[in-house]
Amino acid sequence: MSLYYDAENIISSSSFSQGGSFKSRIYNSKSLKAKPAQIYALVTEAAKWDILLKEVIEHAGVLSLEPKLTPLLCLLLAHDYLLSKNGIAAPASHPIRQAIERHKARLKAELTKARVRRGCASLQDLQAVILAEKKAFLGPDGLTENMYPRWVRINNIKSTLNEQLSGTFAGYQKVESLGELRTGNQVYVDAHIPDLVALAPGTVDFSSTKSYKNGEIILQDKASCFPAYLLLGDADGQWSGMDLVDGCAAPGNKTTHLASLLAARKKSQSSSEKTRKSKIISMDASAPRSKTLQKMVSVAGADKIVTVLAGQDFLALDPTDEQFESVTGLLLDPSCSGSGIIGRDDVPQLILPESNNKASNSTNRARKRKRQAEADDGDIAKVAASNQPEPMSRERLVKLSNLQTHIVEHALHFPAATRVTYSTCSTHFLENESVVSRILASEVAKRRGWRIMRRDEQPRGLRKWNHRGIRSVPGVKDDDQVEVDLSDEQLDACLRCWPGDDECTGGFFVAGFVRDELVEHEEHATGGDQSDYESEWEGFAD
Secondary structure, three states: HHHHHHHHHHHHHHHHHOOOOHHHHHHHOOOOOOOOHHHHHHHHHHHHHHHHHHHHHHHHHHHHOOOOHHHHHHHHHHHHHOOOOOOOOOOOHHHEEEEEEEEHHHHHHHHHHHHHEEEEEEEEHHHHHHHHHHHHHHHHHHHOOOOOEEEEHHHHHHHHHHHHHOOOOOOOEEEHHHHOOOOEEEEEEEOOOOOOEEEOOOOOOHOOOOHHOOOEEEEEEHHHHHHHHHHHOOOOOOOOOOEEEEEOOOHHHHHHHHHHHHHHHHHHHHOOOOOOOOOOOEEEEEEHHHHHHHHHHHHOOOOOOOOEEEOOOHHHHOOOOOHOOOEEEEEOOOOOOOOOOOOOOOOOOOOOOOOOOOOHHHHHHHHHHHHHHOOOOOOOOEEEOEEEEEOOOOHHHHHHHHHHHHHHHHHHHOOOOOOOEEEEEEOOOOHHHHHHHHOOOOOHHHHEEEEEOOOOHHHHHOOOOEOOOOOOOOOOOHHHHHOOOHHHHHHHOEEEEEOOOOOOOOOEEEEEEEEEEOOOOOOOOOHHHEEEEEEOOOOOOO
């Protein structure tokens, strides 16, 4: 069956080292016979169970008895035979199917033994244990997106949390912590971000549900929900801002989150409290990405409050333009290294079974030796495409840091602005605490009274977040470090997320900036501010 041979070739072939996500490389390949969606599903699902399948196959002795099966092909076939509802996608007479089914009694018996050894009453319980074993083995650098819970944000423009819990998630058991998420019929309501829930890894694909297609729910990582919530605060809070700008908005998760938070705020207000409706001005410098942004805004039902400036570079805006005169809050999530993104380019790493068959052909022996040389302990082999991105150079990080600082400083010039959030999906110190330090030390921040938003000023949910800014990076060479002039209170105001920990997010950083007064300490008021700004910017030196 071409499905299994195509999947094997994709994982082992060097022809898939041209970059891009694993999914995009499958869908863009012109040499595949099987459907790309089937190949992607097979590989990603098998990767969730590979530690268990390795154990079952080895104990059953399949590879010793079936020398024509490679370890990878055997693992893929065993996955579908033991764990897929539809079984092996090949005719009953096909040789590779027969090669597995000849050992069905032993395979099933070993699967049961493996489950009992781990004290699991069901396969659903077993999956959670196996995922934990895989995470412990790979470490944070080897984790892929499908090993994490599925985070789902409820869109308050079209629905509410209670409506979704009784509708889309009706019949789901509510658990009190992420660690309790084990099966596909459990849901966890997040303790830090309002209207955010988590579902167990491997749960149903919600992108095909009616609530997703209608824009009632949005699939969004928890960490990327921090910026909008930090900017607007709680629905019953005292925020009195007016218009908002999302300066680097595509694909639109943060823009639609802002709109959802505004909708929640409106619902919580009495009729006497309701004042002028805030609007959101959203933009992205890329015209194609702006189309995606506009589509997401439309699906979320945010068209009435969001204006999309397609192909607009935030740095090209004139802060004194009258269309921005009521802008009090800006959200900035500029280009970054992306070092915190889980599974951006990774082909899922499969832990393969070993064969004790001395009669194996020379090709299999060579592959085995290569895997053993690459294995951490000479026993477990991790097979992945050799397409891991090169570590980002310090020079590149410095250039990104310069751009990020420039973008935030530009936002500090908006006349009515009193709040700005800055975020990256990066774990690099240079793009995070270093940028915050440079912003606070800038001329515009000092002149206009900008400071960092303290922890006690942050929304209730984020005050409880324990991962905060760092002064240095453990284990990193001294020449990669930079000095940051930040107090302990300022570092405590920065929020960090780390991939691979128990919080189940990607790597992320966010900090908020606030102004205590609207009065500018300058000679020429607003007009002078912009001209001074234009003349003072001459770029950053490396």
